[in-house]
C-alpha cells in the first residue's frame with residue numbers, strides 16, 4: 018500500500034475515535050499498576066489468579082534463566098526443544114489428561130495452526146459468531162469454506178450442521194468468550210458434534226486455571242472428557258501469568274501437528290526459562306484452591322453490588338464481567354473518567370467487538386480486595 022493510503026487509514030481510525038495506543042505500564046502487587054508515575058487499580062489484566070508476580074513463579078523463572086539461558090535458540094525440531102519444554106508438556110498431559118501436548122509461541126499462533134492444519138480443504142468449519150480473531154483469521158486463510166453460527170446458539174449450530182454431509186464439518190468454539198465472559202453448553206455442543214461426526218476444537222484460553230477441578234478448564238467443569246475434544250488450545254498468558262500456548266490432543270492429532278503445523282516447525286521454540294516459570298505457575302494453580310475461591314468470591318461480590326447499583330452488566334459467571342455501553346465515544350469518556358479516579362479500565366471498541374457494542378470489560382482477579390471492587394462499582398454508578 019502507498020504511504021498516502023496508510024495515512025488515510027490512520028486518519029479515518031482517529032476520526033472514529035478508534036485509534037489504539039500502547040501505554041507503558043509497570044505492574045504492581047495486589048491488582049495494581051503504575052503508568053505515568055501514577056498508581057491505578059487494574060481491572061483490565063488477565064492475571065486472574067495473581068500468578069504473574071507470584072514469588073515461587075519468579076524464583077523458578079530466574080532458575081530457568083540460569084539453567085537454560087535466555088532463549089531456546091532454535092525451532093523445536095532442530096535444537097529448540099529442551100528439558101524445560103519436555104517437563105512442561107509432561108505436566109500439562111498429567112494435569113489435563115490428554116495423550117500429548119505441543120507448545121506454541123502464542124495462543125494466536127496455536128489457534129491458527131490448529132485450524133489450518135487439522136481442517137481438510139473439503140471440511141466446512143463451523144465457528145461461533147464471536148470467535149477470537151485468531152480463529153477467524155485461521156478459517157479465512159485456509160482454502161476450505163467456513164460458516165458462522167449465532168453466538169452460543171445450539172439451534173443455529175444444529176441447523177447449519179444438519180445441512181452438511183456427515184463427517185464433513187468441524188466445530189470450533191471457546192470455553193469462555195473473551196469479550197462477553199459467557200460459555201456455551203459444551204455437553205450439548207459435543208453431542209451435536211458426535212451426531213454429525215464433526216470433530217470439536219476448543220479454545221479455553223480464559224477457562225484454563227480458573228474453571229474446573231484444580232483449574233483444568235471449562236470443558237472439565239462442564240463434564241467433558243479429553244476424548245470428546247479433537248483438540249484443546251489454551252495459553253499461558255491469562256491465568257498462568259506467562260506467555261505462550263499449547264494444543265493438547267490424542268497421540269494421532271499431536272503427532273500430525275508436529276509434522277505439519279507450520280507455526281510449530283518454522284518458529285523459534287518458547288524460551289525454556291519461561292517454560293520453567295510456567296511450570297511453577299501450574300503447580301501453584303493446581304495446589305492453591307484459595308486463588309479460585311477468592312476469585313469466585315470477588316465475582317459474586319461484584320455482581321451483587323453491580324446489580325444493587327443497577328449497572329447493566331452482561332450475564333457472565335466468570336472473571337470477565339463486561340459492562341455494555343454501546344456508544345464508542347461514551348465508552349472512551351467513561352474510561353478516562355475512571356482513570357482520573359485511579360481505575361484502569363481500557364475501553365473495548367470495534368473492531369474487537371461489533372459496532373454499537375463498545376464496552377468496559379472488567380477483568381477480576383484473586384489479587385483484588387473487596388474494597389477495590391466496591392470502589393469500582395461506586396465509581397461506575399456515579400459516572401455511568
Ligand SMILES: Cc1ncc(COP(=O)(O)O)c(C=O)c1O
Pocket residue numbers: 123124125126128149151191194195220222223252253254260261262
Ligand atoms: C479466546 C482467546 N484465544 C486466543 C488468544 C490469543 O492468545 P495469545 O495472547 O497467547 O496470543 C486470546 C488472547 O487474546 C484469547 O482471548
